[in-house]
Amino acid sequence: MSSRAIVDREQVLEALRDVQDPELHKSIVELDMVKEIQIRDGTVSVDALLTIGACPLRETIVASIEERLRSLPGVKTVQVSLGVMTPEQRQALIGKLHGGGAGAPTGAPASAGRRSSFLTAESATRVIVIASGKGGVGKSTVTVNLAAALQATGRRVGVMDADVYGFSIPRMLGVSGQPTLIDNMIIPLERDGIRVMSIGFLMPSEDEAVVWRGPMLHKTLTTFIGEVHWGDDLEYLLIDLPPGTGDVSITLAQTLPQSHMVIVTTPQVAAVKVAQRAAKMAEKVNMEVIGIVENMSGFIPAPGADPVYIFGRGGGLRLAELLGVPLLGEIPLDPAVREGSDAGVPIVLSAPESPAGRAFRAVAGRLAERVPVPAG
């Protein structure tokens, strides 16, 4: 090291701690991605290791390293060269992500730690399943809007599309593409910071149909829970269930040690009985129903006009009373909600001040009150 060097290795390493892997949401130092640092005069050279050669965000990583190091006093030039981890290094990294946390000096085998953080009852991640008795009540629409609303209040949110046959989350959130695979670990796609996983990302195209029997569903769901890297900093994981109380719901109930349920229904009284069955299932598997969302409530034909109750009135409230849980909100019927879902921009983002946008945000607020993330 030249005597003219203005920064030392420790300072560079310290600065690099601020640089996160954009997919794994952890410091590249903590992930052992920094292989070598050389300092000569005003030039700092960094050798960094990518998890996989085809890392889609390599440019982002290089740019963040350069930007961070250039802010150090006396650093004029930053050179970044990228390598790729060996399979052993990758396994060590996966073990670290799944297991003991930052530098836990435990001798536990990596395989024993290969679990998502929310598979333990003590996890800080709040898992909320969005259920309905019958289909077509707008469960996925409610899911994406609640996710966007929670995210907008600064929460770290994930959305898991468990509606394996009827997946629609990718379109509604406007995310497509294939998730990065680091060996067996799947990195969820992201939309405005919302981490998203859907069977849709694993199909060759949106037109493809999932024609599977139960055991395949079970495997897919347990993979989504256990092998997707949701991140241990995740605060809310919203799970969009398929309608009814079938295989997928049972698998989730048997896999998640703690979860809460929100039931979506329409104002139609005939839908109440069906929605009650979702609650019945929750009771059997010891999931707490934290509230009801009534979707497709009154239609407001013009700003300021009286609402028209196309699907009747009071279904959500009736269900809430029957179950003894709060009605979290009534979402007005608004074509803009449907348009937002088709265009991949939830109305909470495109028109947060519209009546439906406000209603969704109020529901998200009550949800966060009912199921708060632990302080600290």
Place this chain on the structure above:
Amino acid sequence: MSPKMVTPTEVGSVVESALRILWSDGHLSRYGWHGLRVHCPCAACKGEWTTRRHLDPASIPSTIRPLRIERVGAYALRPVWSDGHSTGIYPFNYLRHDICECDECVARRAAAEIAEQPTARQPDRP
């Protein structure tokens, strides 16, 4: 709000001579391994549609033991038995209210049976 399900606060070890569960309502349950296996609520043991109450106890070796007991979601336990059987998911409600072998519970169930209408509930089986 649906009443909160009673949950185990402590589950004894498979190396003990019987299963011991301390519940969130303060009750202490005890189950002999053989009896627990006989009361397996899975479809193969109980039949899917039949009203068979439980397995023929004689068909189960008296030395039966679980190798381990796993927790299922937030609502049940699943023993993996030494005879290889492992499909029985025992919901907490079933364990606490229907098959507990402590003196108090045995007496309570006997009294309920005498009061005509047997209350042998079907175990929840989601």
